[in-house]
Amino acid sequence: MAKFLTSRSEDYSQWYNELVLKAGLAEPSAVRGCMVIRPYGYAIWEKMQQQLDRMFKETGHVNAYFPLLIPKSFFSKEADHVEGFAKECAVVTHYRLMNDPDGKGVVVDPAAKLEEEYVIRPTSETIIWNTYKNWIQSYRDLPILCNQWANVMRWEMRTRMFLRTAEFLWQEGHTAHATREEALEEADRMIKIYAEFAEKWLGIPVVMGTKSASERFAGALETYAIEALMQDGKALQAGTSHFLGQNFARAFDVMFAAQNGEREYVWATSWGVSTRLMGALIMAHSDDNGLVLPPKLAPIQVVIVPIYKSDEALAGITAKVDGIVKKLQAKGISVKYDDRDTQKPGWKFADYELKGVPVRLAIGERDLANGTVEVARRDTLTKETLPLEGIEEYIPALLENIQDTIYKKALDFRNSMITKVDSYEEFKQLLETKGGFFLCHWDGTPETEERIKAETKATIRCIPLDSPEEEGRCMVTGKPSSRRVLIGKAY
Amino acid sequence: MAKFLTSRSEDYSQWYNELVLKAGLAEPSAVRGCMVIRPYGYAIWEKMQQQLDRMFKETGHVNAYFPLLIPKSFFSKEADHVEGFAKECAVVTHYRLMNDPDGKGVVVDPAAKLEEEYVIRPTSETIIWNTYKNWIQSYRDLPILCNQWANVMRWEMRTRMFLRTAEFLWQEGHTAHATREEALEEADRMIKIYAEFAEKWLGIPVVMGTKSASERFAGALETYAIEALMQDGKALQAGTSHFLGQNFARAFDVMFAAQNGEREYVWATSWGVSTRLMGALIMAHSDDNGLVLPPKLAPIQVVIVPIYKSDEALAGITAKVDGIVKKLQAKGISVKYDDRDTQKPGWKFADYELKGVPVRLAIGERDLANGTVEVARRDTLTKETLPLEGIEEYIPALLENIQDTIYKKALDFRNSMITKVDSYEEFKQLLETKGGFFLCHWDGTPETEERIKAETKATIRCIPLDSPEEEGRCMVTGKPSSRRVLIGKAY
Numbered sequence: 001m002a003k004f005l006t007s008r009s010e011d012y013s014q015w016y017n018e019l020v021l022k023a024g025l026a027e028p029s030a031v032r033g034c035m036v037i038r039p040y041g042y043a044i045w046e047k048m049q050q051q052l053d054r055m056f057k058e059t060g061h062v063n064a065y066f067p068l069l070i071p072k073s074f075f076s077k078e079a080d081h082v083e084g085f086a087k088e089c090a091v092v093t094h095y096r097l098m099n100d101p102d103g104k105g106v107v108v109d110p111a112a113k114l115e116e117e118y119v120i121r122p123t124s125e126t127i128i129w130n131t132y133k134n135w136i137q138s139y140r141d142l143p144i145l146c147n148q149w150a151n152v153m154r155w156e157m158r159t160r161m162f163l164r165t166a167e168f169l170w171q172e173g174h175t176a177h178a179t180r181e182e183a184l185e186e187a188d189r190m191i192k193i194y195a196e197f198a199e200k201w202l203g204i205p206v207v208m209g210t211k212s213a214s215e216r217f218a219g220a221l222e223t224y225a226i227e228a229l230m231q232d233g234k235a236l237q238a239g240t241s242h243f244l245g246q247n248f249a250r251a252f253d254v255m256f257a258a259q260n261g262e263r264e265y266v267w268a269t270s271w272g273v274s275t276r277l278m279g280a281l282i283m284a285h286s287d288d289n290g291l292v293l294p295p296k297l298a299p300i301q302v303v304i305v306p307i308y309k310s311d312e313a314l315a316g317i318t319a320k321v322d323g324i325v326k327k328l329q330a331k332g333i334s335v336k337y338d339d340r341d342t343q344k345p346g347w348k349f350a351d352y353e354l355k356g357v358p359v360r361l362a363i364g365e366r367d368l369a370n371g372t373v374e375v376a377r378r379d380t381l382t383k384e385t386l387p388l389e390g391i392e393e394y395i396p397a398l399l400e401n402i403q404d405t406i407y408k409k410a411l412d413f414r415n416s417m418i419t420k421v422d423s424y425e426e427f428k429q430l431l432e433t434k435g436g437f438f439l440c441h442w443d444g445t446p447e448t449e450e451r452i453k454a455e456t457k458a459t460i461r462c463i464p465l466d467s468p469e470e471e472g473r474c475m476v477t478g479k480p481s482s483r484r485v486l487i488g489k490a491y
Numbered sequence: 492m493a494k495f496l497t498s499r500s501e502d503y504s505q506w507y508n509e510l511v512l513k514a515g516l517a518e519p520s521a522v523r524g525c526m527v528i529r530p531y532g533y534a535i536w537e538k539m540q541q542q543l544d545r546m547f548k549e550t551g552h553v554n555a556y557f558p559l560l561i562p563k564s565f566f567s568k569e570a571d572h573v574e575g576f577a578k579e580c581a582v583v584t585h586y587r588l589m590n591d592p593d594g595k596g597v598v599v600d601p602a603a604k605l606e607e608e609y610v611i612r613p614t615s616e617t618i619i620w621n622t623y624k625n626w627i628q629s630y631r632d633l634p635i636l637c638n639q640w641a642n643v644m645r646w647e648m649r650t651r652m653f654l655r656t657a658e659f660l661w662q663e664g665h666t667a668h669a670t671r672e673e674a675l676e677e678a679d680r681m682i683k684i685y686a687e688f689a690e691k692w693l694g695i696p697v698v699m700g701t702k703s704a705s706e707r708f709a710g711a712l713e714t715y716a717i718e719a720l721m722q723d724g725k726a727l728q729a730g731t732s733h734f735l736g737q738n739f740a741r742a743f744d745v746m747f748a749a750q751n752g753e754r755e756y757v758w759a760t761s762w763g764v765s766t767r768l769m770g771a772l773i774m775a776h777s778d779d780n781g782l783v784l785p786p787k788l789a790p791i792q793v794v795i796v797p798i799y800k801s802d803e804a805l806a807g808i809t810a811k812v813d814g815i816v817k818k819l820q821a822k823g824i825s826v827k828y829d830d831r832d833t834q835k836p837g838w839k840f841a842d843y844e845l846k847g848v849p850v851r852l853a854i855g856e857r858d859l860a861n862g863t864v865e866v867a868r869r870d871t872l873t874k875e876t877l878p879l880e881g882i883e884e885y886i887p888a889l890l891e892n893i894q895d896t897i898y899k900k901a902l903d904f905r906n907s908m909i910t911k912v913d914s915y916e917e918f919k920q921l922l923e924t925k926g927g928f929f930l931c932h933w934d935g936t937p938e939t940e941e942r943i944k945a946e947t948k949a950t951i952r953c954i955p956l957d958s959p960e961e962e963g964r965c966m967v968t969g970k971p972s973s974r975r976v977l978i979g980k981a982y
Contacts, residue, residue, distance in 0.1 A: 029622065030565070031558040031609065036622050039553035039637060046554060062530035063537065067522040068559075068611070068642055068658050069581070072588065074521070076596040090560070090609070091585040091599050095646040097563065097578055097610070105567040108582050108608055117599055118522065118581070119588070120559070120611075131520065131527050140833065146530060151559055151642065155586040167559050342631065 004354055007288045012232040016283060017161070023291050023355050025278065026161045033159040033166030040355065041278060043299035045169065048277060049149065051201055051296075052171065055193050061145040061173060066127050068151075069118035074126035078251040081125065084218020088155035090120040090166075120153040125219065125244070125270055128174045129252040136176060136266055138257045143186070144176040152274075162279035163236075163491055170274030176266045178258065180245070183267035184222075187243040190271040191224035194239035202277065203294040203407040204228045204284045205414050206238060207437070207486055209462025214446050217270075221245040227461040227486060229414045230283040233435025235461050235488040238280050241271035279491075284410055285379075291356025292379055294406050295399040302328060302335045302395060303357045307345050307364035314339065317363050320388070324361075327392035333399070353378060358402050359395060363388075379406050420484070424475045427487075431456055437488045439467070441481035443474035451476060452487065461486045495845055498779045503723040507774060508652070514782050514846050516769065517652045524650040524657030531846065532769060534790035536660065539768060540640065542692055542787075543662065546684050552636045552664060557618050559642075560609035565617035568742040572616065575709020579646040581611040581657075611644040616710065616735070616761055619665045620743040627667060627757055629748045634677075635667040643765075653770035654727075654982050661765035667757045669749065671736070674758035675713075678734040681762040682715035685730035693768065694785040694898040695719045695775045696905050697729060698928070698977055700953025705937050708761075712736040718952040718977060720905045721774040724926025726952050726979040729771050732762035770982070775901055776870075782847025783870055785897050786890040793819060793826045793886060794848045798836045798855035805830065808854050811879070815852075818883035824890070844869060849893050850886060854879075870897050911975070915966045918978075922947055928979045930958070932972035934965035942967060943978065952977045 004022055006014045020026050025041030037045065053063075069092060075082045096112030099105075121127065128146070135141060153167045173190060177183040191208055198206045206226035216223040220242035228238045246265035249255070255263045285292040295301050304324070306317040321337050328335045336357075338348055345362065352360055362374040373391055376383045379402050386394060417436030421427045427438055442448060442460065453459050463485045472481045495513055497505045511517050516532030528536065544554070560583060566573045587603030590596075612618065619637070626632060644658045664681060668674040682699055689697045697717035707714040711733035719729045737756040740746070746754045776783040786792050795815070797808040812828050819826045827848075829839055836853065843851055853865040864882055867874040870893050877885060908927030912918045918929055933939060933951065944950050954976045963972045 027622075027625070029558045030562055030618065031560045034558040034560065036558065037556040039555045042555050043553065062534065064530045064533050065528040065660065067520045067525040067527065068644070069522045069525065071521055072597060072599075075588070082597060087589070088587055090583045091588065092581045092611070093584045093599065094582040095579065097566070097580065097582065106563060106573060108563075108584065120583070127521065131518075134518070153559070169556065 004290065004350065005288055008231065015288070019282060019286060019290060020161045025282070025291075028161070031166070033156055035161045035165050035167075037169075037275070040299065044281070044293070044297055045275060045278060047297045047299065048197075048201070049171075052197060052273065053149075055197060056147050056171075056173065059145075059189060059193065061147045061175075063148065064146045065148055065150070066124050066131060068121055070121050070124070070127045072117045072119055074130060075119065077126065078219050078247055080247075081219040081251075085122045085154075088157075089122050090153050090155060092118040092120065121150070122152055122154045123270075123272075124148065124150070124152075124172055125174065125248050125268075126252070129248040129254060129268070132174075132176055132266070133252055133254045136254055136256050139178045139259050142176055142178045142256060142266065143182065145173075145186075146175065147171055147173040160279075162275055162282070165275075168275045170272050172270060172272040175269045176249075176254070177269070178256065178264075178267070180267050183245075183269050184243055187222065187224055187241045187269045187271065190269070191226060191239070191241040194241065194271075194273060195226050197273075198226055198228065198238055198280075199407065201294065201296050202281050202284070203403060203410060204238070204280060205407070205411040207462060207464050209464040209467070209486060211240075211462055212446075212449055212460045212485075214449060215460065217242045219244060219247050221247070224465075225462050227437075227488075228280050228284065229417055229437060229488075230280070230491070231413070232283075233417060233489075235437065235490040236276075236280050236283070237461070237490065238277060239271070239273040242269060244268035244270060285406055286356065289350075289381070290354030292406065293356035293358060295358045295403050298356065298358050299334065300336045300352075300355070300357050301333050301399060302359045302361060303348075303352045304335065304337045304361045304363065305345050305348050305352075306337075306339055307362055309365070313365045313368075316368055317365070320368060321363060324388070324391060328395060331392065331396055333395060349376075353381075359398060361391075377402055379409075422472070422475055427475055428456055431458055431489070435489065437461070437486050439464075439484040440475045440487055441470075441472035441483075442485045442487075443477050443479035443481055445477075445479075448474060448476050456489075458487050458489050461488050461490060495781065495841065496779055499722065506779070510773060510777060510781060511652045516773070519652070522657070524647055526652045526656050526658075528660075528766070531790065535772070535784070535788055536766060536769060538788045538790065539692070540662075543688060543764065544638075544640075546688060547638050547662075547664065550636075550680060550684065552638045552666075554639065555637045556639055556641070557615050557622060559612055561612050561615070561618045563608045563610055565621060566610065568617065569710050569738055571738075572710040572742075576613045576645075579648075580613050581644045581646060583609040583611065612641070613643055613645045614761075614763075615639065615641070615643075615663055616665065616739050616759075617743070620739040620745060620759070623665075623667055623757070624743055624745045627745055627747050630669045630750050633667055633669045633747060633757065634673065636664075636677075637666065638662055638664040651770075653766055653773070656766075659766045661763050663761060663763040666760045667740075667745070668760070669747065669755075669758070671758050674736075674760050675734055678713065678715055678732045678760045678762065681760070682717060682730070682732040685732065685762070685764060686717050688764075689717055689719065689729055689771075690898065692785065692787050693772050693775070694894060694901060695729070695771060696898070696902040698953060698955050700955040700958070700977060702731075702953055703937075703940055703951045703976075705940060706951065708733045710735055710738050712738070715956075716953050718928075718979075719771050719775065720908055720928060720979075721771070721982070722904070723774075724908060724980075726928065726981040727767075727771050727774070728952070728981065729768060730762070730764040733760060735759035735761060776897055777847065780841075780872070781845030783897065784847035784849060786849045786894050789847065789849050790825065791827045791843075791846075791848050792824050792890060793850045793852060794839075794843045795826065795828045795852045795854065796836050796839050796843075797828075797830055798853055800856070804856045804859075807859055808856070811859060812854060815879070815882060819886060822883065822887055824886060840867075844872075850889060852882075868893055870900075913963070913966055918966055919947055922949055922980065926980065928952070928977050930955075930975040931966045931978050932961075932963035932974075933976045933978075934968050934970035934972055936968075936970075939965060939967050947980075949978050949980050952979050952981060
């Protein structure tokens with residue numbers, strides 16, 4: 001069997017890039033830092049979208065759509081926000097091209113210069129709060145629980161497919177509330193939804209926590225994040241939910257008449273996950289043979305490959321398989337019967353391994369005679385021969401088992417990679433030799449945080465929500481600390 | 492009851508604008524020519540998307556995602572395309588803002604000028620064919636049947652919500668084929684899918700046909716369109732499917748090794764519908780009381796309003812309604828029970844009429860005693876009192892009936908507005924007094940087409956696919972013609 005991929009141990013980064021390309025997930029485009037999401041990659045993203053959308057709607061949210069472009073001046077309205085977002089972004093300055101007067105091609109028409117430039121949204125708080133101003137007069141108009149599925153652009157210097165691209169797809173929730181408590185509850189609700197989605201669907205355990213002040217979203221009073229661990233021991237921030245206080249309401253003058261008759265500023269949250277989750281999914285589970293997909297997100301859950309020498313034998317197998325396909329589909333399982341005669345079974349096996357199809361059934365002529373089928377599972381790469389009769393009962397349970405096994409494996413790995421350390425020297429050493437997450441005492445100052453980052457490239461990933469109160473001393477300065485924080489090198 | 496809307500007869504255009512705003516479908520934004528699609532409008536668009544996506548997938552298509560930005564030079568590669576699209580579009584020239592050195596706010600950083608400008612996609616043929624070049628080597632790689640759900644921008648001078656906006660949402664299918672015949676079949680298949688969707692889901696009858704050469708998509712050899720008629724007698728192009736020949740393959744050098752070993756250029760189609768369909772939906776069916784939605788696209792299909800004087804009475808009604816809601820939901824019907832005590836029943840009735848909810852059930856204390864319910868249908872504005880018992884059997888049939896009735900009403904109207912004329916004088920007169928579609932003989936020249944447009948503002952909407960061969964003479968020039976074409980004033 002041909003080896004498709006550089007191994008993880010050889011070069012993890014190279015392995016990732018090759019896998020994204022060769023499994024047909026995405027590829028670079030002619031536009032700097034932007035990728036093309038190929039059909040197989042997009043099919044996985046669609047499954048993520050469907051489930052997230054369901055979870056958002058079950059918690060009372062509705063979808064809407066706001067403009068792609070944002071007037072430049074909007075960015076100056078919220079002081080922190082302009083620092084965080086208005087800088088590296090795509091700027092629209094003109095609205096027309098014209099034929100080049102000097103020859104071939106087209107040039108920008110200098111006469112078509114915009115009075116005020118527009119920025120392609122890097123995130124939509126500003127344009128949305130400018131809109132909410134018209135929607136909100138009284139407490140009766142609250143809460144507003146809107147979500148948007150959209151593309152956004154940030155002019156990133158170093159890009160990697162899915163993990164950090166100039167354009168990416170995401171959802172951004174933007175909610176408006178009458179009270180601080182309600183907004184805090186919403187921010188908390190949404191980070192928990194992200195955590196549930198990560199664990200139950202992506203099969204990725206996450207640490208939920210709050211960001212340190214310097215890592216907060218630009219304009220937020222509190223940022224909640226879920227942090228996942230990749231197989232190379234690096235952390236990946238997989239989703240964030242922000243408590244924005246009244247900052248955007250003040251910036252865009254959004255007030256409401258409260259029940260007591262007072263006029264007050266509206267409280268806000270925003271929260272989002274993006275196609276970055278694709279990167280997390282790929283890096284958390286896959287192996288040197290290719291993708292490993294949790295069944296709940298696999299575009300093809302079961303592939304059936306016939307093994308035959310004659311057309312007659314194929315016809316016999318196909319007749320049998322047709323019945324199995326129907327029975328599996330009736331159970332809501334997505335099945336593909338690959339009877340192409342242009343490729344050999346071995347090539348197909350390797351290709352579906354590369355693509356991460358959770359279950360492969362192979363049926364040969366002898367199987368047909370014996371009433372058996374070979375069942376291979378992608379996660380463990382194990383095979384067993386089972387009776388064909390009743391296979392449609394076995395497969396759904398197997399898919400559930402694979403979903404659980406993938407999660408447990410990731411959980412065990414993640415847990416084995418959380419290290420409690422109390423000495424900065426030990427931290428620095430283990431960071432290089434072992435990697436992963438570290439639970440350490442920190443004195444809570446931005447200076448110490450900055451020093452850790454400058455000296456080790458590790459950052460405070462979050463202050464875990466479930467981290468218990470514990471008296472201790474900052475591993476760097478020795479100053480008192482009351483709880484441990486999660487530190488690691490991040491993507 | 493307060494009158495919410497200007498009537499259609501008073502001012503059709505004003506009626507439309509008010510309806511879009513007051514029914515909560517969309518509103519203007521701070522960005523020139525761009526709208527905000529509000530949650531209720533977006534919920535209808537989502538239903539359209541879901542059904543179209545299903546129809547695309549059933550016919551073998553897959554989704555993918557291509558970059559928002561297109562290098563300026565790509566537009567010069569296909570000669571007709573640059574004329575049609577590269578002109579009025581949003582141009583990205585810089586990638587950074589900076590703090591204004593002279594004071595407050597932010598300005599474009601002159602140092603961050605792009606070497607080559609990007610255009611925000613007005614349509615994606617160029618970037619997609621530049622990508623397909625990497626995907627296609629041999630006939631085995633064909634066909635490629637990709638669709639993309641995306642936002643696009645065209646810098647329109649005069650905009651109207653949903654009908655013509657600078658940014659709009661759409662889907663664009665882009666397919667690649669080994670033969671001319673296969674590509675023509677695909678273009679034909681997709682316009683038929685659009686027609687089926689328009690008739691069975693939007694409830695709008697359409698005329699399918701080909702565009703005259705001058706109305707073709709920029710770069711197409713043939714453009715198929717579906718043309719719908721609005722209540723004011725104006726035509727609306729609701730979807731197009733283009734046979735692109737080998738134009739884009741030549742422009743981007745996309746060749747494949749055919750089965751016979753020859754290298755040939757790939758054949759292409761593209762096809763799309765957009766949020767313009769929302770405009771068609773609104774204008775085709777709605778009345779002076781508000782929206783009329785076909786049940787298949789209604790976010791809320793059934794609303795239940797309790798009519799009560801005491802909390803005790805409400806509790807009794809609610810207990811009964813809960814059972815009905817569950818039974819209807821079990822049948823896949825979306826039901827809303829509106830027991831808000833902040834609004835009176837009459838206000839709710841008018842509001843749900845404005846929002847086009849197909850069926851309204853009202854249950855009062857007497858109904859509860861009698862075991863009855865008042866059933867009102869939005870399309871005919873009729874009411875009847877029926878037994879509560881078995882109402883869950885009645886409603887699904889009623890929804891189907893409403894769907895059919897809405898379509899038949901639109902069909903009867905449309906058919907009554909197709910006029911055959913043979914004299915240009917009569918055409919001009921009837922165009923002003925009656926409006927609608929006209930079936931006329933045309934000599935097939937762009938000059939005559941242009942003259943009709945210049946003198947009457949009417950355009951050749953399409954050459955209907957089902958228009959029979961018929962000897963005749965052009966109504967303008969008297970030159971011979973072999974079949975009638977469809978003419979009308981268009982949105």
